[in-house]
Amino acid sequence: QxxxxxxxxxxxxxxxxxxxxxxxxxxxxxxxxxxxxxxxxxxxxxxxxxxxxxxxxxxxxxxxxxxxxxxxxxFWHEHTRPDRDAHVSIIRENIQPGQEYNFLKMEPAEVNSLGETYDFDSIMHYARNTFSRGVFLDTILPRTDENGMRPPIGQRVRLSQGDITQAKKLYRCP
Known part of the structure; x- marks a missing residue:
């Protein structure tokens, strides 16, 4: 470990x-x-x-x-940003009882994204079925892009470019 x-x-x-x-x-x-x-x-x-x-x-x-x-x-969870509804839908009926708090949207006064856009690729974004009542039930559904595709979410491989940029802004990195 x-x-x-x-x-x-x-x-x-x-x-x-x-x-x-x-x-x-x-x-x-x-x-x-x-x-x-x-x-x-x-x-x-x-x-x-x-x-x-x-x-x-x-x-x-x-x-x-x-x-x-x-x-x-x-960093807060990406899917709790105040502007999240323009990017994802939360499917409350599919969320495990007792886990609803993980999907609450934050108020603009509670969080500052430092001017960064919504980051589907963020390591801080949950996957589509996180805290789902069933493995095939979505709790977070990304909105379709201009090509009718839904971007993947929930990766746990690496920091996204957005994560890196936001951390550099937050800590005033050179």
């Missing part, structure tokens, strides 16, 4: 100016742990002291850890 955590941190470092260092005496730090929430993290720094990233069962995969680190550095 430790190797995957380090690979995910190096991935952020490779494409942005965000750096992660092994803790020595720093007051604020990340702790990889397991919590009942499974794969989860708070968004952004939450005061001083430890900040837990929960890596639960089946979460110890490179792309999932990159996603959770995205939360730590200040």
């Amino acid at each position: 430790r190797a995957i955590f380090k690979q995910a941190m190096r991935h952020w470092e490779k494409f942005t100016c965000v750096t992660f260092v092994e803790r020595s005496s720093e007051e604020s730090f990340i702790v990889f742990t397991y919590r009942p929430c499974g794969c989860c993290s708070y968004v952004g720094r939450r005061g001083g002291g430890p900040q837990a990233i929960s890596i639960g069962k089946n979460c110890d995969k490179f792309g999932i850890v990159v996603h959770e680190l995205g939360h730590v550095i200040g």
